[in-house]
Amino acid sequence: xxxxxxxxxxxxxxxxxxxxxxxxxxxxxxxxxxxxxxxxxxxxxxxxxxxxxxxxxxxxxxxxxxxxxxxxxxxxxxxxxxxxxxxxxxxxxxxxxxxxxxxxxxxxxx
Amino acid sequence: xxxxxxxxxxxxxxxxxxxxxxxxxxxxxxxxxxxxxxxxxxxxxxxxxxxxxxxxxxxxxxxxxxxxxxxxxxxxxxxxxxxxxxxxxxxxxxxxxxxxxxxxxxxxx
Amino acid sequence: xxxxxxxxxxxxxxxxxxxxxxxxxxxxxxxxxxxxxxxxxxxxxxxxxxxxxxxxxxxxxxxxxxxxxxxxxxxxxxxxxxxxxxxxxxxxxxxxxxxxxxxxxxxxxxxxxxxxxxxxxxxxxxxxxxxxxxxxxxxxxxxxxxxxxxxxxxxxxxxxxxxxxxxxxxxxxxxxxxxxxxxxxxxxxxxxxxxxxxxxxxxxxxxxxxxxxxxxxxxxxxxxxxxxxxxxxxxxxxxxxxxxxxxxxxxxxxxxxxxxxxxxxxxxxxxxxxxxxxxxxxxxxxxxxxxxxxxxxxxxxxxxxxxxxxxxxxxxxxxxxxxxxxxxxxxxxxxxxxxxxxxxxxxxxxxxxxxxxxxxxxxxxxxxxxxxxxxxxxxxxxxxxxxxxxxxxxxxxxxxxxxxxxxxxxxxxxxxxxxxxxxxxxxxxxxxxxxxxxxxxxxxxxxxxxxxxxxxxxxxxxxxxxxxxxxxxxxxxxxxxxxxxxxxxxxxxxxxxxxxxxxxxxxxxxxxxxxxxxxxxxxxxxxxxx
Numbered sequence: 233x234x235x236x237x238x239x240x241x242x243x244x245x246x247x248x249x250x251x252x253x254x255x256x257x258x259x260x261x262x263x264x265x266x267x268x269x270x271x272x273x274x275x276x277x278x279x280x281x282x283x284x285x286x287x288x289x290x291x292x293x294x295x296x297x298x299x300x301x302x303x304x305x306x307x308x309x310x311x312x313x314x315x316x317x318x319x320x321x322x323x324x325x326x327x328x329x330x331x332x333x334x335x336x337x338x339x340x341x342x
Numbered sequence: 343x344x345x346x347x348x349x350x351x352x353x354x355x356x357x358x359x360x361x362x363x364x365x366x367x368x369x370x371x372x373x374x375x376x377x378x379x380x381x382x383x384x385x386x387x388x389x390x391x392x393x394x395x396x397x398x399x400x401x402x403x404x405x406x407x408x409x410x411x412x413x414x415x416x417x418x419x420x421x422x423x424x425x426x427x428x429x430x431x432x433x434x435x436x437x438x439x440x441x442x443x444x445x446x447x448x449x450x451x
Numbered sequence: 452x453x454x455x456x457x458x459x460x461x462x463x464x465x466x467x468x469x470x471x472x473x474x475x476x477x478x479x480x481x482x483x484x485x486x487x488x489x490x491x492x493x494x495x496x497x498x499x500x501x502x503x504x505x506x507x508x509x510x511x512x513x514x515x516x517x518x519x520x521x522x523x524x525x526x527x528x529x530x531x532x533x534x535x536x537x538x539x540x541x542x543x544x545x546x547x548x549x550x551x552x553x554x555x556x557x558x559x560x561x562x563x564x565x566x567x568x569x570x571x572x573x574x575x576x577x578x579x580x581x582x583x584x585x586x587x588x589x590x591x592x593x594x595x596x597x598x599x600x601x602x603x604x605x606x607x608x609x610x611x612x613x614x615x616x617x618x619x620x621x622x623x624x625x626x627x628x629x630x631x632x633x634x635x636x637x638x639x640x641x642x643x644x645x646x647x648x649x650x651x652x653x654x655x656x657x658x659x660x661x662x663x664x665x666x667x668x669x670x671x672x673x674x675x676x677x678x679x680x681x682x683x684x685x686x687x688x689x690x691x692x693x694x695x696x697x698x699x700x701x702x703x704x705x706x707x708x709x710x711x712x713x714x715x716x717x718x719x720x721x722x723x724x725x726x727x728x729x730x731x732x733x734x735x736x737x738x739x740x741x742x743x744x745x746x747x748x749x750x751x752x753x754x755x756x757x758x759x760x761x762x763x764x765x766x767x768x769x770x771x772x773x774x775x776x777x778x779x780x781x782x783x784x785x786x787x788x789x790x791x792x793x794x795x796x797x798x799x800x801x802x803x804x805x806x807x808x809x810x811x812x813x814x815x816x817x818x819x820x821x822x823x824x825x826x827x828x829x830x831x832x833x834x835x836x837x838x839x840x841x842x843x844x845x846x847x848x849x850x851x852x853x854x855x856x857x858x859x860x861x862x863x864x865x866x867x868x869x870x871x872x873x874x875x876x877x878x879x880x881x882x883x884x885x886x887x888x889x890x891x892x893x894x895x896x897x898x899x900x901x902x903x904x905x906x907x908x909x910x911x912x913x914x915x916x917x918x919x920x921x922x923x924x925x926x927x928x929x930x931x932x933x934x935x936x937x938x939x940x941x942x943x944x945x946x947x948x949x950x951x952x953x954x955x956x957x958x959x960x961x962x963x964x965x966x967x968x969x970x971x972x973x974x975x976x977x978x979x980x981x
Contacts, residue, residue, distance in 0.1 A: 255580050258405075258413060261397040264575070291412035291423065295570050296405075299704055299725060314719035318726055321708035323540025326487065327412065327423075328550050333539075336452040337554040342483060342531060347598045347624050351921045352499045352513070352956045356598030382597035390582040390669035401668050403582025407589035409487065410570055413580075427592075430489070 235311045236276065243309055246272035256304065257297040259290025264304060271308040278302060278319050288319055291327050345386040363433040380426035380437055381407065381414050392416050392426060393440035399448055417445035452557065457483050459767055460547050460560030462538045462709060465493020466753045467745025467760035468566030469521045469530070474764025474782075475564075476528040478773040483558070484530060485549055487537040490596075491525075492518040493568055495753060497591040499623075500616055501896035501955070503641075503855040505873050507789050508754045511857040511894045513955065515595075521757070541565075541713040545740055562740045562767040565710050566760060569703035569724065569746040574608070574634075577663040579699075583670025587617040587700035594624040602696025606673050607631045608661055609700030610824075612640035612752075617700060618648045623919060628653045629692045632675050634660035634682055637821040641798065642851045643897025649824030650974040652937030657822050662689065664697055673697055705747045714738055722803055723749030733783060734763035742767055751800065758790040796852040796874035811852045812876055825935035826850055828971055835878035836867075837970075839905060843887040843913075846970070847877045848899045848935075861894035892917050893954035902961075905969040912969030913946060918960040923948065924977050932964045932972035941968050943975055 235241065252265025262285045275281045278288075278301065287301050288294030294301075298318065306313040324333060349355055360375040367389060374383025381404050384392070391401040392414045405413040409428040417438040418424040422445070426437070438445035459475045461468045464486035476482045490496065498514020509517050525532060533551065540548040547558045571586040578584070583602065587609065590601035605626050607618045610633035618628050631648060636658045638645050649655060658677055662684060665672040677688035704725040711717050715728045716737035727748050734742040744763040745756035762783060769779035794800060797807050809815055814833055817826040826848060831837050836847025845866055847858065852874040859869040859877065866883040869875050885902070892900045892915060902915035914932075924930070924945045932943035947961035964972045 251575075251577070254575055254577065255398075255400075256575065258402070258411065258580055261395055261400075291415070292410060295410045295706075296573055299572060300575060314721070318711075318719075321712040323542075323548060323712065324537075324550070325539055325708055325712075326409075326537050326550070328537075328539055328555075332550060332553050333555060335554050337551075337556050338453065342455065342533060345600050347594060347600055349921055350594075350598065351623050351919050351923075353595065353598070378597050382593060382599045385593060385601070386599045392582070400580060401582050402580060403669065404585055404589055404593070406571065406586050407592040411586075427589075428489070 234315060236309070236315050239276070243272065256300050257285075257287035257290065257294075259292050260286040262287035267301060267304050268308050271305055276305075276309060278305065278316055281305060282319050293325070293327070294319060345388060363431060365431060365433070365435040365437060367437050368439055374431045376432065377430045380416070380418065380429050380431050380435070383431050384426065384437070391439065394442070394448070396442040399441075416440045454546070454557045454559050456559045456561070457481050458560070458771055458773075459483075459562045459564065460485070460545070460558055461564045461566060462541075462547070463493065463566035463568055463745070463747075464488075464491040464532050464534070465566060465568050465745060465756070466495055466517075466521065467568075467756035468493070468564065469525050469532075470757040470760030471564045471566060471744050471764035471767070472530040473521070473524050473528045474761045475768050475773075476525075476530045478765075478768040480768060480771065480773055482530050484525075484532045485536040485538050485547075486532065486534055489535055491522060491532050491534060494588070495521070497588075497595045498753065499595050499620060502754055503752075503853060503896045504754050504793055505854070505856045506860060508793060510855060511896055511955075514753065517753075538709060541709045543714070545713075561771055562742065563713075564734070564742045564744055564763050564767060565707075565747055566744045567706045567709060567747045569750055570706050571699070572702040572704055573699060574660070574701050576661040578666070578670070579664060581664050581666055581670050582668070583666065583695055584664050584697045584699065587613050587698045590696070590698045591617050591620060595620060600624055600626055601698070602626060602694070604629055604692075604694045605696040605698055606675075606692055606694045607698045607700065609633060609702075610635070610638040610640060610645065610655070610657065611700060611702060612644055613703075614698075614700035615640040615644035615648055617698060618653060619644070621698075622648070622651055622653070625921070629694055630654050630656055630675070631824070632656045632659045632661065634658065634678055638824060641853055641897060642817070642820045642826075643849060643853075643899045645820065645824035646826065646848065646935065647898045650933060650935050650937050652933060653824075655822070655824040656690070659690075661697065670695055670697055703746065703750045705750065707743075707747050710736060710741070710743060710747070713741055715741060720749070722800065733766045734759060735766060740770065749800070752793070755790055755793050758786050758793070762786050762790075792873050793854050795872075796854050798851075798853060810850070810876055811874065814876070817850055820850060823936070825937075828935070831970070835876050838879045838881055840881050841906070842885070843902050843904045844881075844885045845879055845891050846901045846903045847879060847891075848901070849877050849895075849897060852876065853897075855896060857894040857896065858891045858900060861890040863888070863890070867891060887915075889915060889949055889959045890953065892959055893957040898957070901973065903969055906966060907963065910966045911963050912966045913961055913963050914969065914972055915947075915959050915961040916973060916975065918958045918975070919956060923950070923958055924960060924975060928977055930975055930977040932962060932968060933974040933976060934971050935973050937974065939976075940972050941965055943972065945975065
């Protein structure tokens with residue numbers, strides 16, 4: 233069992249910090265405080281935090297904030313960032329309008 | 343045009359022989375080079391703010407300039423969320439500041 | 452719906468992707484390269500500096516010229532490059548979904564090479580979302596691709612090679628760089644890149660970082676402060692600068708999501724820059740038929756990315772039976788040697804994070820160079836490129852072991868010796884006679900070579916220095932000579948200006964200064980600018 237799966241581990245109380253208002257996920261405007269708080273509410277994986285707060289689910293798909301979120305969560309959990317599994321990679325890798333995503337081409341020949 | 347590098351020590355005159363086009367930024371007439379990213383033309387015209395965010399109404403501008411961060415999106419020809427750093431400028435384009443996902447300021451939405 | 456098949460699908464038309472495609476196509480494979488951008492070449496066309504390495508690595512050629520060569524080579528090899536083609540997904544059995552225009556296209560590759568490169572890292576500080584705060588790459592894109600100044604007064608955060616190179620390019624574009632800041636206690640990039648920025652007068656603030664970007668609608672100023680060993684701000688160390696732009700160059704992260712999506716085994720490897728596929732020596736991932744090349748599997752330079760691309764292209768060719776195992780081994784052996792020489796020296800991937808105090812030759816590294824960006828007058832004499840003799844002679848201020856040797860090839864009189872080990876510090880052979888041709892000055896990618904005549908008569912010395920700015924000073928022009936630290940030293944007069952096609956954009960400025968400044972004056976500012 234690694235430090236992450238040991239859920240009986242006490243990570244302490246959520247203590248507000250002066251920079252909690254700082255935006256971390258630029259697209260969905262998720263703050264550092266929201267992410268830190270979520271960890272103390274029991275969300276210990278990037279996937280959970282992402283689903284709950286939407287950080288990394290905006291237009292850029294976490295391109296800018298993924299590493300930052302990981303760092304914040306790891307610090308809160310007092311573990312190495314390398315222990316945290318990154319979010320699942322899904323298609324589409326870039327924002328695609330639904331009408332385009334649904335439109336299969338008939339003639340592909342390049 | 344202000345903001346342009348007239349002559350570069352290594353690259354020379356970078357925009358030589360490019361066609362000048364007219365476009366509109368929030369109703370104001372501006373000039374830029376055909377085919378350059380909208381964001382480059384706006385920067386050369388001194389525009390810093392591309393949009394105001396949905397939740398906190400905070401200003402955003404060019405951040406990555408290569409289509410990854412999506413911070414520079416604006417309403418272009420009526421379509422919101424257009425990445426201005428990736429979209430080539432064309433004659434007569436209508437480029438507007440994006441408020442949330444609209445081109446109307448928040449108090450008019 | 453329709454699926455089109457290729458022998459090889461390459462994702463990313465940057466240096467590694469194009470190189471992979473060229474190698475594969477040369478062996479008769481049907482290859483297509485998809486790239487989401489409107490132009491091919493990845494970041495190569497923004498690199499306007501001369502590359503390091505040796506001849507086989509295209510050293511002393513500017514990045515964008517290497518890009519042009521690569522495109523021509525790809526064209527000649529019959530590689531099809533599809534632009535504005537965004538790969539949206541990579542699925543089982545190597546099925547690739549690509550957005551092109553307003554439609555989604557399906558392809559299948561018998562082999563796939565992922566060469567998607569990297570994205571810029573960011574750091575959090577108060578005001579980091581304000582317009583005017585941008586990645587260093589964004590600044591490079593605006594000025595070097597589109598001829599637009601990213602700002603007028605700029606602060607650079609990050610002293611790795613990207614931060615240093617982009618700072619220099621900002622100066623070339625006519626912007627003012629007010630400070631170069633890094634939270635680390637030492638400069639991360641090549642000393643020569645730092646030195647060419649420092650000598651123009653840009654101050655370096657190591658162990659400092661940004662506290663706050665100021666402004667309501669866009670950046671109008673910035674406050675930095677010193678940090679302690681734990682990266683906490685030290686009270687009372689605030690420094691304020693009026694700026695309109697803040698550039699952030701704090702490293703790159705591999706864009707490896709497609710590989711993860713395809714089911715390749717991944718790892719978090721800080722030495723490679725983050726989430727990377729677990730790969731074999733030549734880019735083989737855990738999924739048969741899927742390979743990776745370039746920054747996506749570990750952050751390095753474009754020069755090594757091009758070799759990695761060739762390697763994965765050759766491996767893919769053998770995988771599909773286009774070449775024999777023996778042919779592959781022969782190709783790989785050559786490439787391996789070439790890559791190996793690039794991965795030597797102080798900045799080699801294997802030395803990342805190590806505190807190196809001496810050169811390979813046993814000479815103590817200049818600590819001032821690591822902290823302030825320039826070698827002190829009292830330190831410079833201990834390096835083998837710095838010698839004294841009568842008449843004009845090269846002074847090579849190359850003080851770290853980096854893989855680079857164009858100066859040795861440039862000197863037809865054999866004044867400059869590096870040897871076959873290309874990370875060795877260049878040494879001056881005092882017995883050989885310098886003919887003042889200037890080729891070494893122009894060929895040095897680090898702009899670290901000067902031609903000095905310590906006694907040019909009339910108690911004057913003459914210094915020839917590389918100059919890549921506009922306006923280009925003219926003969927007879929008076930101004931001020933600056934030291935390595937960028938501070939005014941003495942009056943100087945331009946006695947000769949040389950520009951030549953062979954110098955490839957680097958002008959050679961010869962200035963006359965009082966003789967006592969021969970080993971000190973390293974930059975020139977015209978009177979009006981001083």
